[in-house]
Amino acid sequence: MAKGRTEMEVGADGVAVITIINPPVNPLSVDVLLSMGENFGQALRRDDVKAIVFTGAKGKFSGGFDINAFGKKGNWEEPEVGYLSKVFLSDTLESARKPSVAAIDGLALGGGLELAMACHARVSTPTAQLGLPELQLGIIPGLGGTQRLPRLVGLSKALEMILLSKPIKGQEALDLGLVDAIAPSDTLVNTARLLALEIAEFRRPWIKSLYKTDKLEPLGEAREILNFARVQSLKQAPNLQHPLICIDVIEEGIVSGPNAGLLKEAMVSRELQSSETSKSLIHVFFSQRATSKVPGITDLGRAPRKINKVAIVGGGLMGSGIATTLILSNYQVILKEVNEKFLNAGVDRVKANLQSRVNKGKMTQEKFEGTISLLKGVLDYEQFKDVDMVIEAVIENLSLKQQIFADLEKHCPPHCILASNTSTINLNLIGEKTKSQDRIVGAHFFSPAHIMPLLEIVRTHKTSPQVIQDLLDVGKKIRKTPIVVGNCTGFAVNRMFFPYTQSALLLVDHGVDPYQIDRVVTKFGMPMGPFRLVDLVGFGVAIASGISYLENYPDRCYRSMLLPMMVEDKRTGEAVRKGFYLYNEKRRASPDPEIKKYIEKSRSIAGVIPDPKLMKLTDKDIIEMVFLPCVNEACRILDEKIAVKASDLDIASVMGMGFPTLQTWSKVHILEAR
Numbered sequence: 177m178a179k180g181r182t183e184m185e186v187g188a189d190g191v192a193v194i195t196i197i198n199p200p201v202n203p204l205s206v207d208v209l210l211s212m213g214e215n216f217g218q219a220l221r222r223d224d225v226k227a228i229v230f231t232g233a234k235g236k237f238s239g240g241f242d243i244n245a246f247g248k249k250g251n252w253e254e255p256e257v258g259y260l261s262k263v264f265l266s267d268t269l270e271s272a273r274k275p276s277v278a279a280i281d282g283l284a285l286g287g288g289l290e291l292a293m294a295c296h297a298r299v300s301t302p303t304a305q306l307g308l309p310e311l312q313l314g315i316i317p318g319l320g321g322t323q324r325l326p327r328l329v330g331l332s333k334a335l336e337m338i339l340l341s342k343p344i345k346g347q348e349a350l351d352l353g354l355v356d357a358i359a360p361s362d363t364l365v366n367t368a369r370l371l372a373l374e375i376a377e378f379r380r381p382w383i384k385s386l387y388k389t390d391k392l393e394p395l396g397e398a399r400e401i402l403n404f405a406r407v408q409s410l411k412q413a414p415n416l417q418h419p420l421i422c423i424d425v426i427e428e429g430i431v432s433g434p435n436a437g438l439l440k441e442a443m444v445s446r447e448l449q450s451s452e453t454s455k456s457l458i459h460v461f462f463s464q465r466a467t468s469k470v471p472g473i474t475d476l477g478r479a480p481r482k483i484n485k486v487a488i489v490g491g492g493l494m495g496s497g498i499a500t501t502l503i504l505s506n507y508q509v510i511l512k513e514v515n516e517k518f519l520n521a522g523v524d525r526v527k528a529n530l531q532s533r534v535n536k537g538k539m540t541q542e543k544f545e546g547t548i549s550l551l552k553g554v555l556d557y558e559q560f561k562d563v564d565m566v567i568e569a570v571i572e573n574l575s576l577k578q579q580i581f582a583d584l585e586k587h588c589p590p591h592c593i594l595a596s597n598t599s600t601i602n603l604n605l606i607g608e609k610t611k612s613q614d615r616i617v618g619a620h621f622f623s624p625a626h627i628m629p630l631l632e633i634v635r636t637h638k639t640s641p642q643v644i645q646d647l648l649d650v651g652k653k654i655r656k657t658p659i660v661v662g663n664c665t666g667f668a669v670n671r672m673f674f675p676y677t678q679s680a681l682l683l684v685d686h687g688v689d690p691y692q693i694d695r696v697v698t699k700f701g702m703p704m705g706p707f708r709l710v711d712l713v714g715f716g717v718a719i720a721s722g723i724s725y726l727e728n729y730p731d732r733c734y735r736s737m738l739l740p741m742m743v744e745d746k747r748t749g750e751a752v753r754k755g756f757y758l759y760n761e762k763r764r765a766s767p768d769p770e771i772k773k774y775i776e777k778s779r780s781i782a783g784v785i786p787d788p789k790l791m792k793l794t795d796k797d798i799i800e801m802v803f804l805p806c807v808n809e810a811c812r813i814l815d816e817k818i819a820v821k822a823s824d825l826d827i828a829s830v831m832g833m834g835f836p837t838l839q840t841w842s843k844v845h846i847l848e849a850r
């Protein structure tokens with residue numbers, strides 16, 4: 177069956193409208209492109225056609241080239257390198273004797289925008305998203321985008337849009353000259369028709385963007401801009417090659433002309449499309465979208481129930497972060513605390529979270545007022561009688577949580593979802609004192625909850641599928657990536673990563689320097705090494721969760737005395753500016769030579785004589801010793817069916833722990849090769 181098509185309609189005005197039809201986002205599949213080629217050829221040959229308009233069905237121009245096609249040998253291959261870009265878009269469409277105009281609604285991304293830029297003019301709705309986000313997939317724009325975008329908007333802006341994969345809206349595109357006119361959705365195609373006719377009748381210039389030069393900076397200045405971009409790219413992503421390659425391709429076009437640029441773009445694109453980087457990033461793209469497809473839940477045809485009002489119990493760091501996330505997505509929220517002082521602190525934290533958005537220019541003062549008005553602080557359960565969902569976010573204390581859930585059962589309506597933000601405690605125990613097991617669920621956010629993109633939804637054997645479906649819908653509305661997992665100590669994310677710290681502690685007892693471990697792991701791509709992470713979460717939390725793992729997974733826990741000994745000396749982490757590192761007032765971490773003293777003591781308690789071989793471990797050895805136990809744990813999680821699929825665990829590692837996306841592919845290979 178064909179994957180998408182185009183349809184052509186020729187109006188009495190002599191304009192042929194070619195519509196891309198490939199739901200939901202009209203990607204340019206091979207079938208779409210072949211059908212487009214045929215229709216366009218016909219439009220050129222027909223005497224009753226004076227001009228052509230390209231548009232997309234159902235309010236979306238195109239989400240770009242079909243990502244499914246990358247790295248796969250399909251039944252169609254370009255007859256020559258760069259055929260689509262050079263022969264179709266440049267020599268046929270852009271050089272045609274009939275003008276084309278793109279009518280852009282919704283989105284024109286990647287190949288979608290590249291098609292539009294090869295047209296002789298573009299009309300967009302004010303809110304449409306236009307961008308070249310290919311770099312986030314490990315590839316570069318491959319249909320002329322590296323050449324046409326700089327010529328339409330100037331080099332600096334083009335580099336910003338391409339290197340940051342950052343789309344712009346229609347209105348900004350007009351100001352920059354990327355589009356020629358703005359029109360609302362209902363008159364978009366008509367405006368494009370009129371524009372196309374004006375070009376055909378030479379009442380408007382007939383512009384080929386590939387050969388425009390007026391927006392390009394003089395050569396010397398252009399080189400400086402490109403070199404600055406190289407430095408920035410290396411700083412932001414030292415492990416990535418393709419942004420640098422993309423800059424080289426842009427430079428080729430500026431120095432040697434657009435045709436040389438197009439050729440280089442085509443050759444490099446072909447290579448990058450089969451690179452490991454691209455495979456990893458495309459795997460992440462699809463895996464992220466697959467997390468919300470849960471067999472036995474989302475395939476039952478159930479609609480999510482509407483959640484209007486949410487209550488949060490506990491206004492600490494997590495509770496206030498969760499409240500922030502919810503009000504930002506227009507949920508009415510009640511925040512409950514035990515006394516006035518804690519309540520005010522919680523509400524103030526929510527305000528501070530919003531204020532930081534205002535300070536960064538991401539929110540207006542007016543929107544701030546509107547958003548904060550959705551939050552109400554309370555000291556009792558009086559107003560819980562009409563809430564649709566409660567999220568408990570108090571400290572990790574089982575008996576306290578049990579009492580809260582028993583109270584919630586009394587005060588909330590029978591349909592209300594009872595969720596806990598616990599990161600480790602078994603949900604069956606939390607709900608033990610209630611008769612509401614079917615509506616008890618885990619809603620595990622990651623700190624800071626209003627920023628981190630992952631939501632771990634934990635189900636017990638008794639949680640009803642409807643409750644999961646409802647929570648998945650809330651997750652989507654608050655723009656989190658949800659993964660649905662089973663109930664066990666640490667659930668999926670924390671359980672998968674508990675060996676991260678454990679292995680590091682074991683290595684230190686056996687002679688490896690903790691700062692070396694952190695350095696190597698950070699170089700590998702993690703946001704921070706295990707010791708810096710322990711400092712950040714605090715030794716109290718690290719020891720408490722360590723005990724919990726020791727109780728539940730004793731066969732694979734390492735009992736190091738290092739943390740408890742440091743706690744005795746009140747070295748408890750970043751909060752007190754003293755843990756494995758020392759912290760200055762700007763929270764900058766520096767290694768502390770005194771750590772040696774604790775390490776030596778820990779080794780002697782463990783009865784370990786440092787092995788000289790272990791002191792000479794290579795970076796690769798350290799990475800394998802820290803991460804392979806995590807992969808083993810991930811395998812156990814899959815075996816026990818705590819996770820639905822391996823790719824959910826990849827997404828959990830990337831979004832919950834900051835695991836580098838480029839390593840994901842190899843991790844999946846390890847999981848799949850078992």
Ligand SMILES: C[C@H](O)CC(=O)SCCNC(=O)CCNC(=O)[C@H](O)C(C)(C)COP(=O)(O)OP(=O)(O)OC[C@H]1O[C@@H](n2cnc3c(N)ncnc32)[C@H](O)[C@@H]1OP(=O)(O)O
Pocket residue numbers: 200201203239240241242243244283285286287288290309310313316317318319321462465466
């Ligand atoms: C040669 C060229 O230079 C190379 C290219 O063009 S590469 C492609 C460049 N384009 C992109 O990177 C855009 C990727 N897509 C996106 O960012 C987002 O999907 C979007 C902004 C288009 C839409 O977002 P949203 O509305 O939240 O819907 P989202 O769930 O992401 O996508 C809807 C479906 O379309 C699919 N999809 C989106 N873009 C796609 C694409 N370019 N190719 C194939 N499928 C695509 C998704 O996989 C998803 O499928 P599913 O329903 O089976 O899970």
